[in-house]
Amino acid sequence: MxxxxxxxxxxxxxxxxxxxxxxxxxxxxxxxxxxxxxxxxxxxxxxxxxxxxxxxxxxxxxxxxxxxxxxxxxxxxxxxxxxxxxxxxxxxxxxxxxxxxxxxxxxxxxxxxxxxxxxLRFHPVFERLEAAVAEGRIGTLRHIISTRLGLGRFLGMDAVWDLAPHDLSLVLRIAGEHPASIETLRRTVLSDETDVADIALSFPSGVGAEIHVSRVSPFRDRRFTAIGTEGMLCFDDLAPEGQKLAFYGHRVWRDGRAFAFQSADPEYIETEPGLPLDRELRHFLECVTTRQPPRTGADEAVETVRILETASPRSGA
CATH class of the missing domain: 3.40.50.720 (NAD(P)-binding Rossmann-like Domain)
Incomplete structure (x- = not known):
């Protein structure tokens, strides 16, 4: 039932x-x-x-x-x-x-x-990106970039606490480990709290990640990119249907004492339809019924808060 x-x-x-x-x-x-x-x-x-x-x-x-x-x-x-x-x-x-x-x-x-x-962990486009990384589509994962820019949402929490949890969840899943170091650059621009922030994460495996959030941007940007030795995958949440997940066969290699590179046109990857919140809640109901651990469970929840607290300590906390 x-x-x-x-x-x-x-x-x-x-x-x-x-x-x-x-x-x-x-x-x-x-x-x-x-x-x-x-x-x-x-x-x-x-x-x-x-x-x-x-x-x-x-x-x-x-x-x-x-x-x-x-x-x-x-x-x-x-x-x-x-x-x-x-x-x-x-x-x-x-x-x-x-x-x-x-x-x-x-x-x-x-x-x-x-x-x-x-x-966003239950977004079918992200799930397809996650699978492509696991399949080795981009070779060895080296770096992750997540961008969340827009205007608004001044709700008593700064931009790090309000916006970055989305990106941290995705980064932690693709990296597959907890970060060894966290560096943050924060700026107050138009409010009384952090409006813009850049968070840099370094993982024990050598993978790096950068998260860019802003609530004072004149334009919206919602992109998540995984960069590997054999190419790059980009999830653009604002792109038209059918173009939200792109593979770029860009490559960089050593050529003698210098480096050479080769760029490629985007190859759009087909993804399943589905609403993230519907998929998330159905997964929760399945966990309640079967007692299986949820995909976004306690470890991820606690680690996300730890990173947020390190990246943007709250006064009086």
Missing amino acids: TPRVAVIGCGHWGQNHVRTLKEIGALAALSDADPTRAAALAERFAVPAVSLEALLADTAIDALVLALPPSLHGPTARRAFAAGKDVLIEKPIGLDAIDAAATAKAAADAGRILMVGHV
Whole structure:
């Protein structure tokens, strides 16, 4: 049977979870600190609006999706685990590594599923890129570049904490290991916090990565590139359908005392259709049912928060 899931927190992203879970047939209830918003959504999606305390006590609720302010994710998730619920937590799962680790330990101690909402990991284009790297399409992986630029989203978190979790999840998956060193260049431009940041990661294997985020860019850019010894793969999320994943057969080699290079036109790779959030939530439901570890589990969740905390320490944290 399909697990019964409740969504806690019905802001912009929480409403996406509500809608998608309803379409899947798994939405059992919802809860929000704003009773007016909760009542309106409950009526729209034909489910009850219930308090958090009532949801935790309801044995018919199998799992929760938390889309709360990050400071509330850890305490709420730990209460849910103690109540026997599996939990998908929107990123980041906390605002410091100690809190994140405590949440991961609570899930393990209770034998519950902890999954973090790194939705781009379930994008079919990224999944195809990941498979192509594993197949050796670009030879030996040497470097990763992830860019996320745009205008807006001044929500009380700086650009590193708000934007970089997406990219860190993708980088960690392709690199396949935790970074050995983290360097960050941050700039305040138009707000009171970091608006632009460059994060450089070095991994034990020798692979490097660079992440560029900005919320004061006049244009949008959403590209993820894996560079290897035999070519490059680029996932451009803003490209037209059919051109979102490109292979470039660019090569660089030593020619005597110098280096030579050869460029190539892009070869577009066919990918499966599918909505990332739908795929993410279906994977969560499968994990709840089968008890298999989620693809975006506790280790990734804690490591992402550790990197964020190192890259952009929060005052008072």
